[in-house]
Amino acid sequence: MKILAIESSCDETSAAVVSGGNALSNIISSQHFHSKFGGVVPELASRAHLKAISYLIDESLDKAGLTMNDINALAVTSQPGLIGSLIVGSNFAKGLSLKYNLPIVPVNHIEGHIFSGNLQDSQLEFPYITLVVSGGHTAIFLVESYSEYTAMGLTKDDAAGEAFDKIAKLLGMPYPGGPHIDKNAKNGNPKAYNFPRSMMNSKDFNFSFSGIKTAIRYFIAKNFPDGIPDEVIPDLAASAQAAIVDVLVAKTVEAAAKTNVNHIVIAGGVSANSSLRSEMAAKASIEYINVIAPELQYCMDNAAMIGFIAEKKLEENDIKDYSDLTFRVNPNALRAKRK
Amino acid sequence: MEINKLKIEQIISNSEADTYNAGKEFAERLDYGSLAIFTGELGAGKTQFIKGIGEYFNIAEDITSPSFAIINQYSGSLDGDSIPILHIDLYRLTKKSELATIGFNELIYDEDSIKLIEWPEIAEQYLSEAMFKIEIQTHPAEVSTRKIIITEIKN
Numbered sequence: 001m002k003i004l005a006i007e008s009s010c011d012e013t014s015a016a017v018v019s020g021g022n023a024l025s026n027i028i029s030s031q032h033f034h035s036k037f038g039g040v041v042p043e044l045a046s047r048a049h050l051k052a053i054s055y056l057i058d059e060s061l062d063k064a065g066l067t068m069n070d071i072n073a074l075a076v077t078s079q080p081g082l083i084g085s086l087i088v089g090s091n092f093a094k095g096l097s098l099k100y101n102l103p104i105v106p107v108n109h110i111e112g113h114i115f116s117g118n119l120q121d122s123q124l125e126f127p128y129i130t131l132v133v134s135g136g137h138t139a140i141f142l143v144e145s146y147s148e149y150t151a152m153g154l155t156k157d158d159a160a161g162e163a164f165d166k167i168a169k170l171l172g173m174p175y176p177g178g179p180h181i182d183k184n185a186k187n188g189n190p191k192a193y194n195f196p197r198s199m200m201n202s203k204d205f206n207f208s209f210s211g212i213k214t215a216i217r218y219f220i221a222k223n224f225p226d227g228i229p230d231e232v233i234p235d236l237a238a239s240a241q242a243a244i245v246d247v248l249v250a251k252t253v254e255a256a257a258k259t260n261v262n263h264i265v266i267a268g269g270v271s272a273n274s275s276l277r278s279e280m281a282a283k284a285s286i287e288y289i290n291v292i293a294p295e296l297q298y299c300m301d302n303a304a305m306i307g308f309i310a311e312k313k314l315e316e317n318d319i320k321d322y323s324d325l326t327f328r329v330n331p332n333a334l335r336a337k338r339k
Numbered sequence: 340m341e342i343n344k345l346k347i348e349q350i351i352s353n354s355e356a357d358t359y360n361a362g363k364e365f366a367e368r369l370d371y372g373s374l375a376i377f378t379g380e381l382g383a384g385k386t387q388f389i390k391g392i393g394e395y396f397n398i399a400e401d402i403t404s405p406s407f408a409i410i411n412q413y414s415g416s417l418d419g420d421s422i423p424i425l426h427i428d429l430y431r432l433t434k435k436s437e438l439a440t441i442g443f444n445e446l447i448y449d450e451d452s453i454k455l456i457e458w459p460e461i462a463e464q465y466l467s468e469a470m471f472k473i474e475i476q477t478h479p480a481e482v483s484t485r486k487i488i489i490t491e492i493k494n
Contacts, residue, residue, distance in 0.1 A: 010407070082409055084442055136407035157386060158404040166381055166406075175431075210404065214382030218482050332412055335400035 001314065002064075004057065004071045004096070005307030008049040008089030009081025009109045010136065012300065015056040017064035017071075018307030021122055024064035026297055026304035027056045049088040057092075060303070068100055073322065075303075075310030078106035079330035086329035094325050103322035105310035110334060112305035114141050114149055117265030119308045120294035124263060129256040133248060133276070134268030134301075135161035135176070137333065140205045140255045143265075146312040152255050153205025154336040160244055161270045163209035167216055167240045171233060181237045182273050188234030190242035190275075193219065197247050205251050206336060212243055241275055249279045256289050265292045271299045344493040352485040358384040358475070361487050362391025368471070368491070371422060372450040376459040376466055379475030384485055385457045388473065389426060392455065396424060405457070406430045409441055415453070423452040430458040438462055 002024075007014040013029040029052050061067060076093035078086065090106070097104045113132045118124050127144045129152075138155040158166075161178055168177020173184075196215050198208040216236070220228060228236070256264050264284050270276065271293055281291045298305060314322065352358045369375065369392070377385040386404055393402040396415030405411040405428040413424045425446065432438065443462060447454060459466055471491055478484040 080408070082441065084440060134407075154401070155403055156401050159407060162404055162406050170381065210382075210386065217380070217382045221479070331408065331410065333403075333408060335403055337399055337401075 001072045001311060002066065002070055003073045003075050003105075003307045003311050003314070004060070004068075005075040005107075005303040005310060006053065006057070006089045006093050007077045007109070007112070007301060007303040007306045008053065008085050009077045009079075010085060010301060012302070013049045013052040013056055013089075014301065014303035015053070015060035016303035016307050017060050017066060018075075018304060018311055021119070021308065021311065023119065023298075023304035023307070024066070025060040025062075026302055027059045027063065028297060028300065028302050029056060049085055053088060053092050068096070071100065071102060073310070073314055073319075074102050074104040075107055075307045076104065077109045077112070077306050078327060079108055080333040081109060081329075081331060083329060083331040086331065090327070090329050097325060103314070103319050104325065105313055105322050106327045107306045107310050107313075109301075109306070110137060110139070111149075111309050112302075113137075113267040113299075114143055114265075115146065115309050115312070116267045116294045116298045116305045117263070117292045119298055119305055121292050124265070124292060127259065128261050128263035128265055129252060129259065130265040130267055131248065131252045131271070131280075132268045133160050133266065133270040135159060135165065135178075135270075137268060138207050138209070138248075139334065140252055142255070142259050142261070146309065147316060151334060151336075152259075153207065153251060154334065155207040155209060156199070156336065157208050157210035158213070160207070160209050160248060161268070163212055163244055164241075164270065164273075166213045170213065170217055170220060171228065171236055171240075178270060178273065181241050182275065184234045184237035185241045185275060186234075186238075188236070188238030190238040192232075192235035193239040195219070195239055195243040197243055200247055200250060205255050207247060207251065209244065212240065216240055241273070245273070245276050245279050248276060249283050252280065253283045253287060253289065256284065257287050261289070263290050263292060265294070267294060267299050269300045272296050346491040346493070348489050350487040350489070352384070352487055354483055355384065355387050358387045358485060358487065359391040359394075362388035363395045364391075365471075365473070365489060366392040366395030369453050370417070371452070373471070374447060374454045374466070374469045375456070375471035375473060376469045377455065377457045377473045377475070378459065379485075380477055383475040383477050385473075385475055388475065388487070389455050389457075393424070396422065396453075398424065402426060404428065410446070425449075425452050425454045426457075427454060428457040429461050432458075432461050435461060435464075438465070
């Protein structure tokens with residue numbers, strides 16, 4: 001089976017061809033245009049999914065050595081995300097479905113991230129824990145099969161990626177700030193300053209990353225009222241990063257130990273953070289838990305992960321279930337019930 | 340020319356809980372079609388105030404930051420009827436043209452929902468209709484102290 005997948009839930013536009021659990025192609029707008037036109041940063045205005053989508057689909061088919069006539073089914077992200085962005089992808093997919101008479105699988109973006117470990121490593125066995133950590137999401141899932149997974153913990157306020165971006169802004173770094181924090185932190189001492197590890201002792205698997213930006217803002221105002229000297233930036237970046245990473249790692253490893261699983265998958269854009277990868281591997285190994293961190297093209301927002309889970313759904317369900325073109329997009333993300 | 344009537348009040352908050360409660364108390368002034376804008380620095384407590392509003396409207400989920408998704412929608416209840424609450428954050432927008440991309444104009448004139456907008460500066464020209472302006476000021480020395488200024492504009 002050959003599936004053409006489209007992802008356009010937020011800033012990235014992506015198209016991929018997936019077959020037999022493998023990505024034959026996975027074209028992502030920022031990476032693609034970056035290499036082609038030399039450094040275009042994705043932003044809302046230039047995001048223009050509509051402009052990019054047709055071109056990216058052609059590229060993804062080309063790279064897979066296929067044409068639309070070889071495709072057996074379509075997959076598209078239908079939730080959660082920015083409503084306008086979701087509509088572009090889903091309406092484009094519906095148009096293709098009508099023209100080529102193809103079934104279409106609406107996919108939850110978070111499911112794409114959850115199973116990205118299986119896309120990376122075909123040997124990965126259930127059950128396992130996935131930490132989905134990105135600009136918009138921070139969640140720990142217990143994953144038991146392709147159709148069974150449970151959210152064990154969610155963020156109560158800001159996502160971890162958002163905390164990275166906002167702290168980066170306080171430190172005078174450009175958006176998106178996560179990669180800049182990571183880079184600067186490599187030359188800094190993570191123990192130079194002690195920033196709060198929010199909810200570290202909350203005895204559940206929920207997160208809170210709103211307080212750390214406030215703490216750092218006041219720390220800067222108090223200690224560097226005339227501006228942050230360049231030489232302390234690496235220590236500030238490393239200490240801020242450590243505060244976020246420590247909580248992510250501790251709760252994820254604890255979730256894995258509590259549920260007796262042997263594997264942890266880290267997915268979502270923030271899983272590209274080098275400290276998160278190394279700390280997670282180090283702490284998990286103490287518990288004899290293996291960590292799978294998908295390569296960057298599968299951990300950032302991408303269409304391959306959408307096509308991958310769509311193929312599993314098509315294998316497990318009746319293909320007739322996917323002939324409905326009236327499905328609607330839903331911008332709402334998964335949130336914890338308020339206590 | 341008609342002059343708008345302004346009602347201004349100040350609240351001193353000494354903790355996150357105070358800010359939350361101020362939001363909960365303020366919420367009873369909101370109704371279908373209400374538009375409120377929130378200003379204040381990173382970490383001032385805008386989302387905390389809005390979490391309080393969420394409790395007043397019996398929103399069952401955690402109100403999380405909309406900075407990344409730009410718009411989060413919640414289902415609240417008012418006198419037994421459901422009321423959609425849109426939590427909007429324009430923090431990530433850098434150009435006015437991006438407002439069209441997110442369908443901003445359609446949103447702010449929606450009479451069937453409550454609209455709460457953080458980081459509204461980029462959309463200033465469209466927000467003269469805002470009924471409520473909530474400004475949260477931080478204190479230079481007192482880490483936990485906030486001054487919350489609520490301005491109601493009666494057209």
